[in-house]
Amino acid sequence: MISISYLIPISLLLGAAGLAAFLWSLKSGQYEDLDGAAERILFDDDSPVRRDDDSRNKA
Amino acid sequence: MSCCTAETAYDVAMAGSRRAHEELLLASRVIGNGLRETSLAVPTIHCGGCMQKIEQALVVLPEVEHARVNLSTKRVTVRWHGDVPPQIIETLSQIGYEAHLYDTSLDGKDLVLARLIRALAVAGFAASNIMLLSVSIWSGATDEMRNLFHWLSALIALPALVYSGSIFFNSAWRALRVGRANMDVPISIGVLLAFGMSLYETIVHGPHAYFDAATALVFFLLIGRTLDYVMRARARTAVMGLARFVPRSALVLHSDGAQIFVPVNAINPGMRMLLAAGERVPVDARVVAGRSEIDCSLVSGESVPQAVTAGSQLRAGTLNLTSPLTIQATATAENSFLADMIRMMEAAEAGHSAYRRIADRAARLYAPMVHATALLTFICWMIANGDAHRAITIAIAVLIITCPCALGLAVPMVHVVAARRLFENGMMLKDGGALERLAEIDTVIFDKTGTLTLGQAQLVNVDAIEPTSLALASTIAAHSRHPYSLAIAAAGRNRAAAPIVLSGVTEISGSGLESHVDGKIYRLGQPDWALANEPTAHRASASVVLSQDGHCLAAFRFRDHMRAKAPEAISDLKRMGCAIEVLSGDHEDRVRELAKTLDLAHSARVSPREKTARIAAMAASGHKVLMVGDGLNDAPALVAAHASMAPASAADVGRNVADLVFLRDSLTAVPAAIMIARRARRLVHENLTLAVIYNLIAVPIAALGLVTPLLAAVAMSLSSLVVVANAQRLLVRGKQEQPSAIPAFSQVG
Numbered sequence: 001m002i003s004i005s006y007l008i009p010i011s012l013l014l015g016a017a018g019l020a021a022f023l024w025s026l027k028s029g030q031y032e033d034l035d036g037a038a039e040r041i042l043f044d045d046d047s048p049v050r051r052d053d054d055s056r057n058k059a
Numbered sequence: 060m061s062c063c064t065a066e067t068a069y070d071v072a073m074a075g076s077r078r079a080h081e082e083l084l085l086a087s088r089v090i091g092n093g094l095r096e097t098s099l100a101v102p103t104i105h106c107g108g109c110m111q112k113i114e115q116a117l118v119v120l121p122e123v124e125h126a127r128v129n130l131s132t133k134r135v136t137v138r139w140h141g142d143v144p145p146q147i148i149e150t151l152s153q154i155g156y157e158a159h160l161y162d163t164s165l166d167g168k169d170l171v172l173a174r175l176i177r178a179l180a181v182a183g184f185a186a187s188n189i190m191l192l193s194v195s196i197w198s199g200a201t202d203e204m205r206n207l208f209h210w211l212s213a214l215i216a217l218p219a220l221v222y223s224g225s226i227f228f229n230s231a232w233r234a235l236r237v238g239r240a241n242m243d244v245p246i247s248i249g250v251l252l253a254f255g256m257s258l259y260e261t262i263v264h265g266p267h268a269y270f271d272a273a274t275a276l277v278f279f280l281l282i283g284r285t286l287d288y289v290m291r292a293r294a295r296t297a298v299m300g301l302a303r304f305v306p307r308s309a310l311v312l313h314s315d316g317a318q319i320f321v322p323v324n325a326i327n328p329g330m331r332m333l334l335a336a337g338e339r340v341p342v343d344a345r346v347v348a349g350r351s352e353i354d355c356s357l358v359s360g361e362s363v364p365q366a367v368t369a370g371s372q373l374r375a376g377t378l379n380l381t382s383p384l385t386i387q388a389t390a391t392a393e394n395s396f397l398a399d400m401i402r403m404m405e406a407a408e409a410g411h412s413a414y415r416r417i418a419d420r421a422a423r424l425y426a427p428m429v430h431a432t433a434l435l436t437f438i439c440w441m442i443a444n445g446d447a448h449r450a451i452t453i454a455i456a457v458l459i460i461t462c463p464c465a466l467g468l469a470v471p472m473v474h475v476v477a478a479r480r481l482f483e484n485g486m487m488l489k490d491g492g493a494l495e496r497l498a499e500i501d502t503v504i505f506d507k508t509g510t511l512t513l514g515q516a517q518l519v520n521v522d523a524i525e526p527t528s529l530a531l532a533s534t535i536a537a538h539s540r541h542p543y544s545l546a547i548a549a550a551g552r553n554r555a556a557a558p559i560v561l562s563g564v565t566e567i568s569g570s571g572l573e574s575h576v577d578g579k580i581y582r583l584g585q586p587d588w589a590l591a592n593e594p595t596a597h598r599a600s601a602s603v604v605l606s607q608d609g610h611c612l613a614a615f616r617f618r619d620h621m622r623a624k625a626p627e628a629i630s631d632l633k634r635m636g637c638a639i640e641v642l643s644g645d646h647e648d649r650v651r652e653l654a655k656t657l658d659l660a661h662s663a664r665v666s667p668r669e670k671t672a673r674i675a676a677m678a679a680s681g682h683k684v685l686m687v688g689d690g691l692n693d694a695p696a697l698v699a700a701h702a703s704m705a706p707a708s709a710a711d712v713g714r715n716v717a718d719l720v721f722l723r724d725s726l727t728a729v730p731a732a733i734m735i736a737r738r739a740r741r742l743v744h745e746n747l748t749l750a751v752i753y754n755l756i757a758v759p760i761a762a763l764g765l766v767t768p769l770l771a772a773v774a775m776s777l778s779s780l781v782v783v784a785n786a787q788r789l790l791v792r793g794k795q796e797q798p799s800a801i802p803a804f805s806q807v808g
Contacts, residue, residue, distance in 0.1 A: 004204075008211065011188075011191075012188060012211075012215075015184055015187070015188055016184070018184075019180055019181065019184045022180050023177060023180060026173065026176060026177065026180075032129065032131070033129040033130055033131045033132070034131055035130040035131045036107075036110060036128065036129055036130035036131060039106065039107030039110060039130060040107065040110070042107055043107070043111055
């Protein structure tokens with residue numbers, strides 16, 4: 001009985017956290033370009049460390 | 060004269076880029092901090108490489124702050140600062156992408172969809188958590204524990220029902236206020252009563268609460284509703300993505316020589332305008348100076364370009380093909396041909412009896428029956444043992460068990476699956492009601508130009524022409540965008556002859572193309588002009604000839620290219636029991652020739668008004684007409700018909716009013732669509748039958764007071780799963796039952 005008093009709130013909180021995360025991702029536009037997001041993960045466009053920027057982009 | 064034309068051509072080229080700037084500025088929107096945002100449709104984006112290339116090319120422009128490609132919608136959003144728009148379209152065309160502006164007022168975030176998905180997420184969260192608590196109650200939680208769980212469930216259910224259920228409550232309230240009943244009325248009553256009764260049971264520590272049923276019901280129904288909405292939204296964006304670049308302004312010439320861009324709506328009769336080659340006529344006008352050819356196929360259905368000179372009348376929407384013209388407006392935009400068509404469409408819409416969707420018709424029968432049954436149950440129990448609490452509990456159990464969960468999913472699920480099938484076959488469905496209407500079709504009317512045909516000239520006698528002449532002709536033809544030149548150039552490219560270098564080609568509008576090679580004059584064009592040195596009798600009957608110093612080298616014959624698989628599509632339609640007819644605005648002999656090849660009844664030179672009248676007459680005699688057409692002149696007929704289809708190449712207006720838009724060239728889309736619609740109708744009927752059978756079994760059990768919350772949850776989920784699974788049969792069985800022509804064309808996508 002004691003265990004239930006904290007297990008149920010924990011399970012509800014976890015569920016609510018999942019719900020909140022989903023609503024946030026929806027609001028921040030993460031579902032607007034699903035095909036594009038799949039491709040963007042392959043882009044290697046971090047800020048360049050060395051100066052040979054051009055050759056890196058061509059590769 | 061030649062100097063003069065050169066100057067006009069230069070002006071027009073300049074005007075072109077100035078126009079692009081004006082349009083970009085008009086289509087951009089201010090987002091604050093001195094920034095503007097412009098969205099462009101770039102239909103040829105197809106992979107991550109394209110995204111990277113485009114973004115890198117745009118970001119280096121000095122005015123551009125930010126550029127982002129959306130691969131799903133094939134659009135680019137650019138943020139820029141300053142008053143002069145950056146060279147976005149030019150930059151994109153340099154790296155090989157064609158970009159179009161589209162109407163941003165139609166765009167923006169889809170608020171309805173976002174609301175539906177949020178409601179779905181909340182309902183899903185509530186339903187799953189309450190279901191977990193309910194499982195422990197069903198498996199025998201004791202008194203104290205059960206009360207605790209009931210209270211927890213109530214606590215979760217209340218906000219979820221307020222937030223997610225309000226979609227149904229609002230719709231039901233709107234319907235009730237105007238004295239109608241839709242499917243949302245019994246849903247809302249069921250959900251509200253279930254919640255109210257459960258709350259009462261919780262307060263008095265009763266054994267049965269239906270919180271899980273109430274939230275699960277909302278969750279299941281929201282799935283159906285969201286799928287239905289996504290289907291329609293996808294079709295809408297796909298159709299909008301096709302929108303072509305229609306001028307919103309025209310280059311007006313003032314008497315003092317100034318050239319000013321004026322929005323199309325502000326053009327008054329008498330204003331003079333410059334119309335470059337490749338532009339559409341903005342308002343009805345008369346040619347003042349210049350010679351050119353006009354493509355009227357979208358406006359009147361005529362397949363052959365018309366030559367125009369000073370004094371000729373032009374209709375709004377026709378396309379100037381070969382050389383710039385100076386024109387004078389004869390009507391304002393509201394009185395132009397296009398506006399006439401829109402007025403006729405509105406008239407046709409008004410005369411059209413509103414179609415009632417199957418689900419709405421079912422709801423009209425269903426709601427009173429369910430409520431009467433619940434009331435009857437209450438009265439019987441009152442008479443039988445006089446316990447009001449028990450009677451109310453059982454009556455509400457009847458309402459919960461009959462709540463049209465399956466019914467609410469039965470129709471949208473089939474429509475969503477059918478829309479997916481259509482999409483795989485290259486067709487965009489506007490809404491589910493269109494699918495139901497399409498299934499009832501018994502007569503099909505085709506437009507000719509652009510529908511049965513592609514509206515593009517095709518060289519017929521390509522094998523009879525000497526390869527060297529063909530190579531020469533195609534090299535010369537590459538300098539013009541007249542449809543015949545395009546056809547010759549295309550034929551030459553296919554033969555891959557050795558390239559010929561030409562010193563210069565001049566286009567003489569209305570006559571043809573002329574080129575000088577090694578002192579000889581080559582002409583490609585009308586026989587009367589190109590064969591000046593041959594006696595009239597020898598002049599070929601062909602549409603276009605190639606001549607050397609006035610002597611014939613080759614004669615070219617053309618035919619409007621028939622749409623792929625048109626004969627197969629027609630015979631499929633006949634096999635399906637449809638009467639077919641061709642109504643065209645084109646000349647009698649061209650229509651007759653095509654109708655004879657396809658063995659169809661035909662009428663030629665039919666005005667838009669006559670087309671609409673014809674369809675209205677057929678509808679009055681009890682026929683259900685499907686109109687398939689693409690032109691502006693078909694738009695009123697598309698509205699008047701019971702159901703309508705348009706190819707993706709159709710005029711914007713037609714495409715927007717058509718129930719279905721088919722994206723591929725093949726005409727087999729028409730029989731395929733009707734067949735999918737008919738199969739969908741059968742599945743809808745099956746699903747409705749299943750829902751009725753379910754109720755026939757469930758209602759007596761509920762009326763006898765034997766329903767527990769566990770039984771209600773199982774019955775509800777089971778019936779929903781059955782109708783969803785049944786709808787999927789459209790995908791499975793469809794693959795075996797396709798008409799002969801479809802397998803080949805479903806491979807493409």
